[in-house]
Amino acid sequence: xxxDFDGLIIDSESEVAACVAEVLAAQGLALSLEDVAHLFGxxxxxxxxxxxxxxxxxxxxxLRPSVDAILHPRLDVLPLLPGxxxxxxxxxxxxxxxxxxxxxxxxxxxxxxxxxxxxxRFDVLVTRPEVERGKPAPDIYLEAAxxxxxxxxxxxxxxxxxxxxxxxxxxxxxxxVCPSPVTAxxxxxxxxPRVTSLAEVASTLAR
Numbered sequence: 001x002x003x004d005f006d007g008l009i010i011d012s013e014s015e016v017a018a019c020v021a022e023v024l025a026a027q028g029l030a031l032s033l034e035d036v037a038h039l040f041g042x043x044x045x046x047x048x049x050x051x052x053x054x055x056x057x058x059x060x061x062x063l064r065p066s067v068d069a070i071l072h073p074r075l076d077v078l079p080l081l082p083g084x085x086x087x088x089x090x091x092x093x094x095x096x097x098x099x100x101x102x103x104x105x106x107x108x109x110x111x112x113x114x115x116x117x118x119x120x121r122f123d124v125l126v127t128r129p130e131v132e133r134g135k136p137a138p139d140i141y142l143e144a145a146x147x148x149x150x151x152x153x154x155x156x157x158x159x160x161x162x163x164x165x166x167x168x169x170x171x172x173x174x175x176x177v178c179p180s181p182v183t184a185x186x187x188x189x190x191x192x193p194r195v196t197s198l199a200e201v202a203s204t205l206a207r
Contacts, residue, residue, distance in 0.1 A: 001091045002144045002173065003122075005102035005109060006040075007160035007180035008198070010078040010116075013040045014181050019071040023063055029056055040161050040182050080116055083198030087158070088121050090205035099124035099144040101157075101167075103134060124148050136163040141171035158201065162186045176201055 007013035017040075021031040039048055049060040091098050099122060102109060106127045113119045124147040131139035145152040157168035160180045165188055168175045176193045178201070179186065188194060195201055 001087075001096050002099045002101050002141060002148075002155055002157045002168070004157075004159045004161070004164045005100050005104050005112075007183065008158060008178060009081060009084050009100075009118075010075070010112065011081055011180055012075050012078060013160070013183065015071060015074045015078065016040070016067075017182050019067045019074070020063065022070065023066045024058075027056075027058070029058075038162050038186060040163075040180070075112075076115070080118075081198065083200070083202045084118075086202030087198050087205065088118075090202050094205065097123045097148040097150060099126065099148055101126045101140040101144040103128045105129065135161075136166035136170070138167050138171035141168050141173055145171065145173070158198065162188065165189065165192060 003009060005012075006016075017031070017036070020036075024031050036049075036052065046060050053059055053063070088098060100109065102125075104112075104127060106125065106129075109125060109127060110119070113122070124144055126140050126144045126147065128134050128140065131143050133139045141155075141157060142152055145155050148155070153172040155171075155173045157164075157171075157173040157175045159165045159168055159175055159177050161183050165175055165177050169189070169192070176195060177188050178195050178198055179188070
């Protein structure tokens with residue numbers, strides 16, 4: 001079983017969206033989630049952000065210091081989202097290996113897992129710098145499956161974003177999407193099961 005992290009284990013995407021909106025609002029600009037929701041979950045999106053910001057004379061690189069200054073303190077107090085522990089417990093009971101495949105860098109990921117008490121709950125961690133291409137390319141999911149020693153087609157991926165869903169599907173995995181508040185309006189593939197909470201996944205796995 002392979003988990004995404006941001007937006008699935010903690011609701012970091014809502015904080016990112018809120019912080020970007022705050023920084024833009026200070027410059028008299030408004031952010032529409034409909035315009036940017038599809039970018040969440042992908043790691044190589046600077047060009048697309050720059051395209052959206054260019055008409056306002058801005059770039060992602062210019063915004064990043066201001067966003068990071070208010071974002072990181074908020075991320076560092078976010079709680080676990082419902083159902084995470086229950087899904088991990090069900091995976092353990094079934095004898096499944098567990099992995100995280102995320103765009104979050106390893107030091108920050110390790111810090112979050114430690115403060116959330118999850119540092120010993122995953123067999124494998126794969127972060128964006130460890131693969132050639134980020135989501136929506138399948139690289140990170142293929143690498144997670146390889147490190148788990150399980151064929152990708154036998155893995156279940158849990159995702160909250162369009163790019164992450166596309167990456168897992170391209171890797172040949174089964175996917176369940178649990179959208180974050182930011183990605184809830186995205187048009188996920190109709191054939192992919194959708195839940196509102198990982199608690200629903202845990203309940204299904206426990207049967």
